[in-house]
Amino acid sequence: xxxxxxxxxxxxxxTSVRAVERQTGVAKSTILRFAVELGEGCARxxxxxxxxxxxxxIELDEQWSFIAxxxxxxxxxxxxxxxxxxxxxxxxxxxxLVISFAVGKRDQxxxxxxxxxxxxxxxxxxxxxxxxxxxxxxxxxxxxxGCADYAQVIKQYGYSKSPDHKYEPARDAHFIRKxxxxxxxxxxxxxxxxxxxxxxxxxxxxxxxxxxxxxxSKTQRSHRAAVALxxxxxxxxxxxxxxxxxxGMAAGLVEELWSVEDLIRAALAEPAAAPPVxxxxxxxxxxxxxxxxxxxxxxxxxxxxxxxxxxxxAPEPPPATPLPxxxxxxxxxxxxxxxxxxxxxxxxMVQLSLFD
Numbered sequence: 001x002x003x004x005x006x007x008x009x010x011x012x013x014x015t016s017v018r019a020v021e022r023q024t025g026v027a028k029s030t031i032l033r034f035a036v037e038l039g040e041g042c043a044r045x046x047x048x049x050x051x052x053x054x055x056x057x058i059e060l061d062e063q064w065s066f067i068a069x070x071x072x073x074x075x076x077x078x079x080x081x082x083x084x085x086x087x088x089x090x091x092x093x094x095x096x097l098v099i100s101f102a103v104g105k106r107d108q109x110x111x112x113x114x115x116x117x118x119x120x121x122x123x124x125x126x127x128x129x130x131x132x133x134x135x136x137x138x139x140x141x142x143x144x145x146g147c148a149d150y151a152q153v154i155k156q157y158g159y160s161k162s163p164d165h166k167y168e169p170a171r172d173a174h175f176i177r178k179x180x181x182x183x184x185x186x187x188x189x190x191x192x193x194x195x196x197x198x199x200x201x202x203x204x205x206x207x208x209x210x211x212x213x214x215x216x217s218k219t220q221r222s223h224r225a226a227v228a229l230x231x232x233x234x235x236x237x238x239x240x241x242x243x244x245x246x247x248g249m250a251a252g253l254v255e256e257l258w259s260v261e262d263l264i265r266a267a268l269a270e271p272a273a274a275p276p277v278x279x280x281x282x283x284x285x286x287x288x289x290x291x292x293x294x295x296x297x298x299x300x301x302x303x304x305x306x307x308x309x310x311x312x313x314a315p316e317p318p319p320a321t322p323l324p325x326x327x328x329x330x331x332x333x334x335x336x337x338x339x340x341x342x343x344x345x346x347x348x349m350v351q352l353s354l355f356d
Contacts, residue, residue: 001261007031008038009260011226012233014207016215032222039225041267042232049253050099050235051276053122056284057093059195060130062086062106063202065209067217081220087202087209087227088114091195095250096240098198098231103224111135115143120276124284127185129153129192137181147281149183151190198234206230237263 003024010020017035021028064086071083088110090100100118104110111133125147130136132154140150154177178190207215208226217223235248236258248254258266 001264004034004264005261007034008229008264011035011207012205012230012237012260014204014210016207016213018215035229036222036225038264038267039222039227039229041270042263043224043228044270044272045263045267046228046232046235047275048270048273049248050097051121052279053092053097053099053251054124054284055092055094055097055099055122055251056124056126057189058099058118058122058126058128059091059093059192060089060128060136061091061192061195061199062088062131062133063199063209065216065223067220067223085217085220085223086110089195089198089202090114090118091198092247092251093189093191093194095247096194096198096243097247097251097253098235101227101231103220103227106133106135108135108138111139112142115139117275119143120278123279123282125149125281126284127151127183127189129185129190131155131192140182144182146182149185150181151185151187152179152181153177153190153192154179201234202230205234232263232267233260 003026006024007020007026010023011017015023017028017031020026020031024031064084066084068082069078074083084106085103086106088100088102088104089098091097092099099121100114102110102114102117104113115136127149128140128144129151130153132152136152137150140148144150156175156177178187180187203209203211206226206229207213208217208223210216217226236246236254237260239246239257240250243250246254246257249257
């Protein structure tokens with residue numbers, strides 16, 4: 001067990017298999033076999049623990065990696081699993097918990113399986129927020145069937161011609177565009193910042209996701225196992241800086257922080273079980289000006305700026321300020337009203353001073 005803990009502790013810190021071999025003296029083939037066995041056990045453990053969640057805000061995103069080689073170098077003779085691979089992640093904004101994940105191609109089949117798994121793990125109607133990937137829309141519609149508020153946050157990157165444009169993209173004035181797709185999502189809660197920040201942490205936990213490195217996965221089975229191990233290590237064995245507890249403790253799944261040894265013992269002893277079954281969804285706690293429908297079917301919520309809202313009264317215009325009237329340089333005396341006006345005489349030139 002001591003050697004297993006050393007191996008697992010190094011793997012969840014992003015250490016490559018070759019480096020673990022040099023540190024522990026265990027053969028590479030033994031480390032790979034143990035990593036796959038532990039990762040598949042973590043997938044079964046996650047399948048049992050992460051269920052029945054009441055998370056009102058869930059962020060969706062996918063993270064790129066590759067197996068053996070990138071898509072542009074894949075040939076017709078290579079296996080179908082070679083090339084780009086994506087990890088779809090459902091992230092709870094409140095508890096920072098990774099609720100669901102799926103590993104596969106960036107296609108409709110993987111997205112449908114990912115959303116179906118997420119639907120089976122929640123008990124309240126959530127607000128979902130994702131990026132602008134088009135396959136999310138039919139997947140959310142098929143899995144939640146109207147029982148979710150769904151919005152997309154699209155970020156418009158304006159790439160420059162500098163060598164670092166891939167790592168430091170320029171941002172224009174209209175960088176983020178938020179769009180409601182299903183339901184009535186709250187614009188203030190439309191964000192994918194939490195899941196994007198988790199993906200940064202995931203690249204540190206799982207060395208197979210790092211860019212420009214030699215620790216990439218060679219098979220899809222080993223990549224799935226590594227992702228499952230990193231998710232369980234993040235949820236159960238790490239204290240989140242903003243929560244002061246682990247995400248699993250914040251979500252109420254466990255009562256105390258797990259050690260790496262606790263994770264190994266639980267994962268290796270976890271039996272195979274059926275995936276969770278979707279349950280009926282309830283509405284989350286409502287705040288603000290709301291009123292429940294008499295039939296109990298939902299809530300009536302006041303939305304500012306809606307089509308039925310009264311137009312704001314137009315502000316009264318400020319009183320007009322009279323323009324100053326220039327006085328003539330020479331003011332003639334008005335004639336008396338009883339006398340007739342004098343006959344016009346010859347014009348007289350008058351010198352005006354600009355400094356009087």
